[in-house]
Amino acid sequence: MARSVTTQRKVLFTASAWFVALLIFFPVLWTILTSFKTEASAVASPPEFLHADWTLVNYADVWARSDYPRFFLNSVIISVGSTLLGLVIAIPAAWSMAFVPGKRTKDLLMWMLSTKMMPSAAVLIPMYLIFQRTGLFDSRTGLVLALMLMNLPVIVWMLYTYFKEIPGEILEAARMDGASLRNEIIYVLTPMAVPGIASTMLLNIILAWNEAFWTITLTTVNAAPLSAFIASFSAPQGLFYAKLSAASTMAIAPILILGWFSQKQLVRGLTFGAVK
Amino acid sequence: MGKIVLKSVRKSFGEVDVIPGVNLTIDNGDFVVFVGPSGCGKSTLLRLIAGLEDTTSGNIEIDGKDATALPPAKRGLAMVFQSYALYPHMTVRKNIMFPLKMAGMDIGEATKRADAAANVLNLTAYMERRPGQLSGGQRQRVAIGRAIVREPAAFLFDEPLSNLDAALRVSMRQEITELHQQLKTTMIYVTHDQVEAMTMADKIVVLNAGRIEQVGSPLELYNKPDNTFVAGFIGSPKMNLIEGAEAAKLGAKTIGVRPEHLDVVSSGGWEGVVGLSEHLGSDTFLKVETTQVGTVNVRASGEMMMRHGDKIHLQPQAGKTHRFGTDGKAMA
Numbered sequence: 235m236a237r238s239v240t241t242q243r244k245v246l247f248t249a250s251a252w253f254v255a256l257l258i259f260f261p262v263l264w265t266i267l268t269s270f271k272t273e274a275s276a277v278a279s280p281p282e283f284l285h286a287d288w289t290l291v292n293y294a295d296v297w298a299r300s301d302y303p304r305f306f307l308n309s310v311i312i313s314v315g316s317t318l319l320g321l322v323i324a325i326p327a328a329w330s331m332a333f334v335p336g337k338r339t340k341d342l343l344m345w346m347l348s349t350k351m352m353p354s355a356a357v358l359i360p361m362y363l364i365f366q367r368t369g370l371f372d373s374r375t376g377l378v379l380a381l382m383l384m385n386l387p388v389i390v391w392m393l394y395t396y397f398k399e400i401p402g403e404i405l406e407a408a409r410m411d412g413a414s415l416r417n418e419i420i421y422v423l424t425p426m427a428v429p430g431i432a433s434t435m436l437l438n439i440i441l442a443w444n445e446a447f448w449t450i451t452l453t454t455v456n457a458a459p460l461s462a463f464i465a466s467f468s469a470p471q472g473l474f475y476a477k478l479s480a481a482s483t484m485a486i487a488p489i490l491i492l493g494w495f496s497q498k499q500l501v502r503g504l505t506f507g508a509v510k
Numbered sequence: 511m512g513k514i515v516l517k518s519v520r521k522s523f524g525e526v527d528v529i530p531g532v533n534l535t536i537d538n539g540d541f542v543v544f545v546g547p548s549g550c551g552k553s554t555l556l557r558l559i560a561g562l563e564d565t566t567s568g569n570i571e572i573d574g575k576d577a578t579a580l581p582p583a584k585r586g587l588a589m590v591f592q593s594y595a596l597y598p599h600m601t602v603r604k605n606i607m608f609p610l611k612m613a614g615m616d617i618g619e620a621t622k623r624a625d626a627a628a629n630v631l632n633l634t635a636y637m638e639r640r641p642g643q644l645s646g647g648q649r650q651r652v653a654i655g656r657a658i659v660r661e662p663a664a665f666l667f668d669e670p671l672s673n674l675d676a677a678l679r680v681s682m683r684q685e686i687t688e689l690h691q692q693l694k695t696t697m698i699y700v701t702h703d704q705v706e707a708m709t710m711a712d713k714i715v716v717l718n719a720g721r722i723e724q725v726g727s728p729l730e731l732y733n734k735p736d737n738t739f740v741a742g743f744i745g746s747p748k749m750n751l752i753e754g755a756e757a758a759k760l761g762a763k764t765i766g767v768r769p770e771h772l773d774v775v776s777s778g779g780w781e782g783v784v785g786l787s788e789h790l791g792s793d794t795f796l797k798v799e800t801t802q803v804g805t806v807n808v809r810a811s812g813e814m815m816m817r818h819g820d821k822i823h824l825q826p827q828a829g830k831t832h833r834f835g836t837d838g839k840a841m842a
Contacts, residue, residue: 406562407595411656412583412612421608425599 262486269293269479276476292480300463302484309459309488311374312449313442316381317435320389323382325431328393329419333402343394346387354447365452374457377449381442388441389434396430397423429499436496443489460485512573512664512696513538514559519568521554521720528554529720531568536664536698536713541690544700545707546717546743552700553668555717559698560666561585573663583612588657589666592673594649596641596656602628603637606655613660620659627655630689647678654689664696671706683710704744708732716740738838741766747795749832750806756780762833762841769795769809771830779825780806787816798822 239247267283268276275286296302331339361380362371370376400423408422424431446461453462464485467478493500514536521529528551536542544552557563559570561582570578577585588609596605603624610620628634631651641649650670657665667686671679687710690697701707707714708728716723716731716739724736728744735741741749749766757765773779782800794814798806808824816822833841 401593401595403591403593403595404597406582407589407591407656408597408608409562409582410560410587410589411609411660413608414583417612422597426597428599 262490265479265482265486268476269483271476273474273476276479292476293484296467296477296480296484300466300481302463305458305460305463305485306488308374308377308457309443309461309485312377312381312457312459313439315374315378316385316442317389317438319378320382320386320438321393321431321435324386324389324393325419325424328390328397329423331390331394332397332400333405343391346390350387358451361448362451371452372454372457376452377457377459380448380452381445384445384448385438385441389438392434392437393427393430396427396434399430400426433499436492436500440489440493512536512662513571514664514696514698515569515571516555516559517569517571519555519558519570520566521551521558521563522566527720529558532720532722534715534722534725536696538696539694541687541697541699541710541712542715543707543711543713544698544715544717545702545704546723548702550717551720552702552717554720556589556666556668556698556700560587560589562589586663587666588660588662588664589668590650590653590657590670592669594641594653594673596649596652598641601638601640602633602644602652602655605641605652606633606659609656609660623659624655627658630658630692631655646674647682650674650682651685654686658689658693662695664698667697667699669700669702671701671703679706686710705746708744714744716743718743734840735766735832736840738764738766738834741832741834741840747807747809750803751834752803752806754803756803757833760831760833763836764834764838766832766834767806767826767830769807770811771827772806772808773825773827774808774810774814775823775825777823779823782806782822782824784816784818784820784822787814787818789813796822798824800824 267286269292270288270290271282271286272289272291275282278286331343365371365376365380368376370379404426405418405422408418413421443459444461446465449459449461450465453459458466464478464481467474467481516532516534519529519532520527532555544555546552554563558565561577561580561584565578568578569576572585572587597608600608603621606624606627607620610623615623624637625634628637631654633648633651633655636644636648636652641652644652650673653670670686671682674682683706686697686699699706699710711728713725714728714731715725718739723743724731724740726734731740731744735744735749738751742751745768747769749768750772752765752767753763757763780800780802782798784796785799785805786795786797788795791813792811794810794812794816796808796810796814796816798808800806806824835841
């Protein structure tokens with residue numbers, strides 16, 4: 235029997251959900267609002283909410299002061315590049331773990347995930363030195379590699395979960411039909427796992443786009459993405475909140491829009507396999 | 511051509527011997543059914559022939575050539591799976607053409623073959639649909655179509671009808687038998703359903719715990735079971751296997767009498783009381799508690815008005831009693 239929910243309860247639940255959602259979204263909203271205020275209005279106390287002096291001057295200043303398109307391009311190349319490279323490595327890895335598991339497959343998966351628990355600062359110095367000595371410092375290639383390695387466990391885990399849902403008999407049928415391992419992955423497994431691969435891709439692009447620790451540490455000028463672009467607006471003379479907010483809004487806007495349009499796919503991807 | 515020979519084929523998973531060693535010859539054009547209870551190794555044996563599992567030892571020859579180490583695709587066999595195993599993202603046409611595409615066949619020729627297969631299997635109207643839009647029976651036909659177009663040396667069926675409802679199972683059973691008569695290609699069919707085995711096979715291979723208990727035509731197995739296992743497995747309802755004084759009278763450890771070979775008589779024979787009666791119209795099944803041989807099943811032709819608690823006398827038909835020794839094997 236379906237559980238009956240009273241109207242009162244429904245209203246209460248909906249209101250709570252809205253409250254939590256707004257609470258999470260509030261910092262982003264505040265940043266966007268601040269970016270349209272003058273510097274004086276931005277630091278006014280009590281905070282001005284609806285009667286501030288609205289202006290677009292911050293955007294004009296930020297645009298004039300720095301080369302936004304270059305940072306943007308770097309962000310796109312690094313986040314998309316690291317995700318694609320990660321997929322190329324993770325698809326065969328997840329395939330073997332899902333369809334020809336060994337005795338230690340579960341341990342291997344847990345170990346891969348455990349690397350995500352390592353504090354980044356712990357490997358900062360070796361990473362920095364390796365990058366400097368191999369010429370990868372401040373290069374897009376270097377960051378693509380670094381972020382790919384960082385997100386690889388997540389990609390493998392997600393793909394492994396999707397692949398586990400695909401019946402093994404279908405792959406055996408492909409083998410009987412004469413498909414080589416390569417053709418089996420290209421013509422059968424990958425098309426069947428497209429929804430899973432797409433959500434893995436989206437989530438990892440977002441993770442890589444938002445990554446700040448390594449992208450700021452391992453770049454100076456050439457490969458600096460939008461995270462470094464935001465950081466460059468915290469000047470030694472003090473913080474200019476309105477300009478900083480404008481820069482932040484410009485940095486998060488593309489990924490926010492991407493996330494908004496792909497939210498269905500993302501939610502579906504993240505809950506995949508939860509209910510059979 | 512499609513002669514398959516298994517020589518001392520053994521398969522073990524870790525320390526467990528699933529197939530302790532099988533020798534079997536399947537002649538070209540035969541319809542062979544592997545039958546046995548769950549876990550008897552029949553599917554594993556089929557998968558060994560298909561190449562989806564590696565043999566632990568022994569040889570598999572297909573058309574005179576050693577195929578033991580060949581990958582599945584190189585064995586020239588086609589398989590139909592229990593779950594149909596269709597590619598859900600492809601249309602029926604693409605599903606059927608997939609093996610031809612993998613073989614690098616010219617698209618024109620591949621289309622021609624797919625259309626011909628669709629025609630045989632009544633799938634022409636569904637060629638542009640996806641598997642998700644088809645019924646269970648249609649899906650199974652697509653799976654068969656995908657197997658036919660390859661023109662394989664032999665077809666392997668792994669419990670292909672288990673997912674279908676009873677009525678559809680009967681009609682698909684007939685379709686597969688007709689297909690065999692039409693194509694005359696070797697078919698190996700795995701099932702746990704002895705009715706399927708009896709109705710479809712030229713030759714039945716009865717398996718138990720990875721061992722072949724008996725190989726023979728359906729009627730050979732029915733009339734001359736080699737041992738108590740085959741006697742009990744082939745035939746529905748099951749053969750009555752009786753031990754004790756009645757068996758000893760005939761010089762055997764166990765005697766077997768099929769339910770249809772027990773006549774209801776007015777006096778003499780085994781005396782008993784009806785426990786359960788099932789009336790199917792064409793037949794009446796009775797479960798009788800006898801004083802001489804314990805519980806026995808009886809199958810009487812037509813409608814027999816017997817109810818719970820009725821007294822009854824049973825007489826085994828002359829020459830229809832099977833005798834088995836202490837080792838469970840049939841006695842001459």
